[in-house]
Amino acid sequence: MASFLAATVQTQDAIANGDTRSLSFYHTHTRETATITYRRDGRYDDRALEQLNWLLRDWRVERPAKMDPRLFDILWEIYREAGSNEPIHVISAYRSPATNSMLRRRSSGVSDQSQHMLGKAMDIRLPDVDTARLRAIAMRMQYGGVGYYPSSQFVHVDTGSVRAWPRMSQDQLVRLFPDGKTLHLPPSGKPLPRYEEARAEILPRNAALAAQASAGGGSSGNILTALFGRKASPAAQVPQPPETQVASALPEALDAMLAPVPVPPRRPQELALPEQPKAPAAPAVAAFALATAQPEAILGYNVEAAVEALFDPRASAANVGFSQALQTDLNSASFSGPAVKPLPLIRQAQLDL
Numbered sequence: 001m002a003s004f005l006a007a008t009v010q011t012q013d014a015i016a017n018g019d020t021r022s023l024s025f026y027h028t029h030t031r032e033t034a035t036i037t038y039r040r041d042g043r044y045d046d047r048a049l050e051q052l053n054w055l056l057r058d059w060r061v062e063r064p065a066k067m068d069p070r071l072f073d074i075l076w077e078i079y080r081e082a083g084s085n086e087p088i089h090v091i092s093a094y095r096s097p098a099t100n101s102m103l104r105r106r107s108s109g110v111s112d113q114s115q116h117m118l119g120k121a122m123d124i125r126l127p128d129v130d131t132a133r134l135r136a137i138a139m140r141m142q143y144g145g146v147g148y149y150p151s152s153q154f155v156h157v158d159t160g161s162v163r164a165w166p167r168m169s170q171d172q173l174v175r176l177f178p179d180g181k182t183l184h185l186p187p188s189g190k191p192l193p194r195y196e197e198a199r200a201e202i203l204p205r206n207a208a209l210a211a212q213a214s215a216g217g218g219s220s221g222n223i224l225t226a227l228f229g230r231k232a233s234p235a236a237q238v239p240q241p242p243e244t245q246v247a248s249a250l251p252e253a254l255d256a257m258l259a260p261v262p263v264p265p266r267r268p269q270e271l272a273l274p275e276q277p278k279a280p281a282a283p284a285v286a287a288f289a290l291a292t293a294q295p296e297a298i299l300g301y302n303v304e305a306a307v308e309a310l311f312d313p314r315a316s317a318a319n320v321g322f323s324q325a326l327q328t329d330l331n332s333a334s335f336s337g338p339a340v341k342p343l344p345l346i347r348q349a350q351l352d353l
Helices: 001-014 046-055 070-082 098-105 131-142 170-176 194-215 223-228 251-257 282-291 303-310 311-318 344-351
Strands: 021-029 033-040 088-090 121-125 146-148 154-158 164-166
Touching: 021 046, 033 070, 070 121, 070 131, 070 154, 121 131, 121 146, 121 303, 131 146, 131 154, 131 170, 154 194, 311 344
Parallel strands: 021 088, 146 164
Antiparallel strands: 021 033, 088 121, 121 154, 146 154
């Protein structure tokens, strides 16, 4: 917590003192040079950050990305500590996933989860500073990852977790951190004596700096405002959630919880719909009779009477739509009568009669 507050106080001091920071770069691949003031009066300059994003683009595919502003603050402190008078030489900055995959196929030293793809890393060289010394300065700050490439004479710096590769030996770490308070580990993996103190101090500090960077470099408000952005206006305050009621078996508690809901006002008279008359309710006995009554049969059960009626002379005078041909000649083509045809065995029916 002390480190957390110290980082916040440091941020507010930078704001109060009108902290203004500039960096000079020379890109070794594009040959571009620029001196950019990326921070003014303790806050990041958005236009300057856009210029840096383009300068540090993936030059192979001409694609920029949003670089982590905290990376520029780390480089600014390294540059000031090193006392260099030359622009920072950029070996590599942002890498698109396609470029990173291509470089990984060429070299096993390229990570498939490289911080370069996130805009959080840069490979740099200071022409007037020894590469080993540049590495030691970056490691002592313990702001993120530090990679050492002496044969190519550059140092990798990122804003990720505190780590270093290749790891220094136990003796080298002791010389670099005489008090033993560091997060860096030797090849054996056994930390120095004050490793836990370093964790309690450095991790909150780095978290506070990351929050400051995401908030735009600080603010003129209180501690939480400096870490998490501008203070919300009174009109934009988030409403508080309603008080939670706890269930109780007491009658008075139930009465309070089951209070009647207020009824909305009556509809105006001119908009009220006329009341519809209600139909009288059917007696219960009638309803039961409707539910239990069985429908009557349409045709009787006397088949002989039904067949005899088909040949009654009085039926021909009724002109029901049958043709005057013999009844035995009835077929689907000459039929124009009702939907139900006579029985097909007409002659057998006559014999039966």
